[in-house]
Amino acid sequence: MGATARPTPRKSVRPSSVALKLIMAVSGVVLILFLFAHMLGNLKIFVDAKDFDHYAHWLRELGTPLLPRTWYLWIQRFGLVIALIAHIWAATVLTRRARRARPVKYAHRPKVQGSYAARTMRWGGVIVLLFVIYHILDLTTGTVHPDFDPRHPYANVVADFAPQRWYVTAFYALAVSAVGLHLKHGIFSAARTLGQQTTGGERIARIASSVIAAVLVIGYLSVPFAVLIGLVD
Numbered sequence: 001m002g003a004t005a006r007p008t009p010r011k012s013v014r015p016s017s018v019a020l021k022l023i024m025a026v027s028g029v030v031l032i033l034f035l036f037a038h039m040l041g042n043l044k045i046f047v048d049a050k051d052f053d054h055y056a057h058w059l060r061e062l063g064t065p066l067l068p069r070t071w072y073l074w075i076q077r078f079g080l081v082i083a084l085i086a087h088i089w090a091a092t093v094l095t096r097r098a099r100r101a102r103p104v105k106y107a108h109r110p111k112v113q114g115s116y117a118a119r120t121m122r123w124g125g126v127i128v129l130l131f132v133i134y135h136i137l138d139l140t141t142g143t144v145h146p147d148f149d150p151r152h153p154y155a156n157v158v159a160d161f162a163p164q165r166w167y168v169t170a171f172y173a174l175a176v177s178a179v180g181l182h183l184k185h186g187i188f189s190a191a192r193t194l195g196q197q198t199t200g201g202e203r204i205a206r207i208a209s210s211v212i213a214a215v216l217v218i219g220y221l222s223v224p225f226a227v228l229i230g231l232v233d
Contacts, residue, residue, distance in 0.1 A: 017097065020090040025190035027087040032183065032212070034080060039219040045232055046222075049154040056153035088129070128182050131175035161227035169224045180217035184209050 015023075041059075045052045063072035134144070139156060142148025147159045161169050187209035192202070226232040 015093075017094060020094050021189075023086050023090040024094075027083040027090070028186050028190050030083045031080065031087065032187065032216075034076075035183075035216055039216060042223050043219060045154065045157060046226070052154045052157075053152060084129075084132075127175060127178040131179065134171075134175075157223065158227055158233060161224040163228055163230075166228065169228050172224050173221055176217055176220045179220075180213040183216060184213040187212055 041055055044055050059073060060070045063075075067075075137143040138145050139148075139153075139160060142150065142156070145156060145160060148156055159165075161172075188205050191205035191209070223232070
């Protein structure tokens, strides 16, 4: 009687660490491109109220008549959510794998040399996520905004960052600074993941990541601080 053949064990399909880093890099690039586009739109507030309001309403009309009104915005939001989930998922899986690779903690762990952004990348990502949620509830849905009127986006921004609400501006400054630190390290890591490995390329990537992060931080904070000091009213 012949031996019974044993079934071949099925191997679980797990993405490689390289694939996960690539997902983080690509999704990060998508999010950064959106940040730049959003920042440029925000800076229209320095033109005048009419131009800023027109831009905000134009976004809701974008894609018409091919798409119903506001559909483009919802498609964009859906894509950004997918990119954000992919980014967080890849980061979480990589973090767990790194912990499993070193299950026993060092009795004395030497101090690792590195930037503040690199050491706080994990909780920095949490701050960024919480800030995005608050920002949407504040100036998109108006849930936490005391005087929100969807017909007047310019007035909403001015009311939100008014001098008497300095604490809101302070929170934005703290959160956007955390975003900048996260971006500085994230952009550099993405450049290395996408193939920038030479010494000269690493130097360029460090400079580029610092410049991009600084431009975004200054661009985003210019609006609330301009309202706070009365430059925009």
